[in-house]
Amino acid sequence: xxxxxxxxxxxxxxxxxxxxxxxxxxxxxxxxxxxxxxxxxxxxxxxxxxxxxxxxxxxxxxxxxxxxxxxxxxxxxxxxxxxxxxxxxxxxxxxxxxxxxxxxxxxxxxxxxxxxxxxxxxxxxxxxxxxxxxxxxxxxxxxxxxxxxxxxxxxxxxxxxxxxxxxxxxxxxxxxxxxxxxxxxxxxxxxxxxxxxxxxxxxxxxxxxxxxxxxxxxxxxxxxxxxxxxxxxxxxxxxxxxxxxxxxxxxxxxxxxxxxxxxxxxxxxxxxxxxxxxxxxxxxxxxxxxxxxxxxxxxxxxxxxxxxxxxxxxxxxxxxxxxxxxxxxxxxxxxxxxxxxxxxxxxxxxxxxxxxxxxxxxxxxxxxxxxxxxxxxxxxxxxxxxxxxxxxxxxxxxxxxxxxxxxxxxxxxxxxxxxxxxxxxxxxxxxxxxxxxxxxxxxxxxxxxxxxxxxxxxxxxxxxxxxxxxxxxxxxxxxxxxxxxxxxxxxxxxxxxxxxxxxxxxxxxxxxxxxxxxxxxxxxxxxxxxxxx
Ligand SMILES: Nc1nc2c(c(=O)[nH]1)N[C@H]1C(S)=C(S)[C@@H](COP(=O)(O)O)O[C@H]1N2
Ligand SMILES: [Mo]
Numbered sequence: 001x002x003x004x005x006x007x008x009x010x011x012x013x014x015x016x017x018x019x020x021x022x023x024x025x026x027x028x029x030x031x032x033x034x035x036x037x038x039x040x041x042x043x044x045x046x047x048x049x050x051x052x053x054x055x056x057x058x059x060x061x062x063x064x065x066x067x068x069x070x071x072x073x074x075x076x077x078x079x080x081x082x083x084x085x086x087x088x089x090x091x092x093x094x095x096x097x098x099x100x101x102x103x104x105x106x107x108x109x110x111x112x113x114x115x116x117x118x119x120x121x122x123x124x125x126x127x128x129x130x131x132x133x134x135x136x137x138x139x140x141x142x143x144x145x146x147x148x149x150x151x152x153x154x155x156x157x158x159x160x161x162x163x164x165x166x167x168x169x170x171x172x173x174x175x176x177x178x179x180x181x182x183x184x185x186x187x188x189x190x191x192x193x194x195x196x197x198x199x200x201x202x203x204x205x206x207x208x209x210x211x212x213x214x215x216x217x218x219x220x221x222x223x224x225x226x227x228x229x230x231x232x233x234x235x236x237x238x239x240x241x242x243x244x245x246x247x248x249x250x251x252x253x254x255x256x257x258x259x260x261x262x263x264x265x266x267x268x269x270x271x272x273x274x275x276x277x278x279x280x281x282x283x284x285x286x287x288x289x290x291x292x293x294x295x296x297x298x299x300x301x302x303x304x305x306x307x308x309x310x311x312x313x314x315x316x317x318x319x320x321x322x323x324x325x326x327x328x329x330x331x332x333x334x335x336x337x338x339x340x341x342x343x344x345x346x347x348x349x350x351x352x353x354x355x356x357x358x359x360x361x362x363x364x365x366x367x368x369x370x371x372x373x374x375x376x377x378x379x380x381x382x383x384x385x386x387x388x389x390x391x392x393x394x395x396x397x398x399x400x401x402x403x404x405x406x407x408x409x410x411x412x413x414x415x416x417x418x419x420x421x422x423x424x425x426x427x428x429x430x431x432x433x434x435x436x437x438x439x440x441x442x443x444x445x446x447x448x449x450x451x452x453x454x455x456x457x458x459x460x461x462x463x464x465x466x467x468x469x470x471x472x473x474x475x476x477x478x479x480x481x482x483x484x485x486x487x488x489x490x491x492x493x494x495x496x497x498x499x500x501x502x503x504x505x506x507x508x509x510x511x512x513x514x515x516x517x518x519x520x521x522x523x524x525x526x527x528x529x530x531x532x533x
Contacts (some may be wrong), residue, residue: 006287028184030106034160035117036100037191042153043099044197046145047108051201051208052259057142057150058205059128060198062093066131069350081287087328099124103153106480110161117161118154125150132517138495156190207262208373211456213267215377220365223317226292230315233474236485240430243446244476245296246312246481248367253374254388255299256410261395269323270362274338276400277329284378287362289483290319295382296358296479298451299421302387302411303516307427309503309527313480316382317365321399324362330401338400338407339381339393348409348418349391352405353399358384358452359479362396374429384479385452387520390420424450424509426458426501426525433527441490442531445485446499455477460486461498470499479502492533498526 043059068076072448076087082338083090102124110117128146135142144395166178235244246252265284272280294317301310325337330351337349354360360383364371371377374514376394383391389411401409404418426448431437448455454475459467473483488497501509513523 002003012233027111027168030164030167030187031107031111031161032104033107033191034109034164034187035105035110035157036103036192037105037187038107038156038160038234039099039103039121039124039193040198041156042125042149042194044194045152045203046149046332046430047198047201048204049201050145050146051205053248054141055493056143057132057145058201059132059146060092060095060259062131062135062142062146063128064088064095065135067091067095068237073175075188084510097368100230104156106223110157111164114161115158118157119361121153121157122150125153132191147398155305160187167439172252196256202374205262206261206478207264208260209262210264211262211377212371215370215373218265218370218378220317220368220370221288221292223294225293227294227296227315230296230476231474233289234476234483236445236483238430238443238445238485239432240432240480241483241485242309242429242447243365244313244473246314246482248314248369248372248375249319251312251314251375252299252301252310254303256345257343259396260373261344262373263378263395268378268397270379270397270399272328272399272401275331275334275403276401277331278327280324280328282324287364287379288523289321290323291493292317292319292364293359293361294365295384295479296476297359297382297384297479298384298449299388299392300449300451302389302416302420302520304425304521305516306425306513306521306523307433308521308529311481312445314366315362315368316359316363317368318361318363318382321360321362321381321383322357325351325355325367325401328401334401334403334404336404336407338341338402338409339396340398341393341394345393346409347381347390347393348380348407349386350403350410353383353386353391360391385422387420387422389416390418415518420519422449422451423522424448424501424503425518425522426455426499426509428497428525428527430498434529436530437490439490439531439533444481444488444497446525447483448499448501449481450503451481455482456504456506457502457530458482458484459500459502461500462488463495464498467500489530490529492531494528494530496528498524499526 079287080087104116106120106219112221132143132146163178163183167176167180167183215356232341243397244514269286270282299311304310335351337351337354338346363380363382366375379396380394381396381454428446430445448458456469461467470484470486475482510522511524514521
């Protein structure tokens, strides 16, 4: 028997037990720390996601809102009595404490009885999901951050608890397979990362939430010049045909904004700068005090494929840009207005399109509502006849008067054409491509557009035979799309249907197939249907 046996074995049994108890106590604290850190990591991931992608559904805020709703009035009053306007801060801090204590408890349970700790976190996540669902006006995406929070916290807890178990002494590795320092570093990094992500997420989302609240409190002024009512004859009653006015919720959305700019309308300014005799600055209040005009205009994206749905129509409320430019007095050599969005995006619009009398406006209203945040609240541009990328700047804050040979814009820097007039196009909405229909009279219908020129005719061709004239719905104006329909006498078998529009100048839509790059797609929308007897 050598004298080199482990020191433990020579220690008295009592000291051994004491050391064991102390180790266990320390381990419990570390498990609690791992649980709290896991929850912080989960919350951080969720706050980032809700700030960037979901726009709403921050687990902290949805749970907070639910707590506010569930708190009895007497308790609410007591809290307000004690904390005054700090009541919200009190609520958030209380939630943070509950989360951390819950996380610590989960960590402790996880070490003792896996996977009970992770299950507890799952239950907490389910509460967040429930809170998100019960929020007024919430959609299903709002539950995603809470679900993500739970998932991330569960993964982190599994990982950290594994590391912690690895620090236990074993016969082969008396110091444990994982160093305690390694575990502590991993836990601290998880916690710090979670806190940082939460702070960043909150900072980013604050502007959006403030703008959202300001928009909710804002009532559109009455138009000085109302749009004439949309003629009854502008719409056919055919199921599946795009409605002549697109509801805001269905209006296509295209932009580069990862996070929708949250603009405080009271801080919003429009600056007209550059090649002008006099720079002009306008506040939101000043804009609203001007005589606003209503106009119905169809907006199209240059990326709209033939037959695509990146096109919508709204009744806009706004102020003609030409009047503001007249105040600034562009110099005679200027030919472009580089509009800039709050987030730095730019569009280059021919000066002429903004001054030639068309309804080129700074819009504040869309279908009787303040502009939705994703469509440019508080102010955007709408210019009939031009694709959105050269005209329809959302969250607009500056009009820089310049020249095409001096300035470029966001998409022209990326290979798209400098000029972007909308091309004459038409689309078949019904029947849908590849659909089966019954033999007999079949309603074929769709839309055609050539903004600021107008559509004068639409023809339909079945199986490459003759072009038949379709019936046009009444036009709202040359700036809007036009519905068309054709009663087709369908016989059993497979058939191809093509559509072709003619504009108000008599120019026929080209059948030449061109890609969306660099200035918009061309070609005839063609569908296939099978007719059964
Ligand atoms: N600030 C900003 N404005 C923008 C864009 C953008 O990326 N950022 N995209 C433009 C493009 S390409 C189009 S087609 C229209 C789309 O407007 P909508 O999303 O309201 O339909 O917005 C235009 N305005
Ligand atoms: Mo676009």
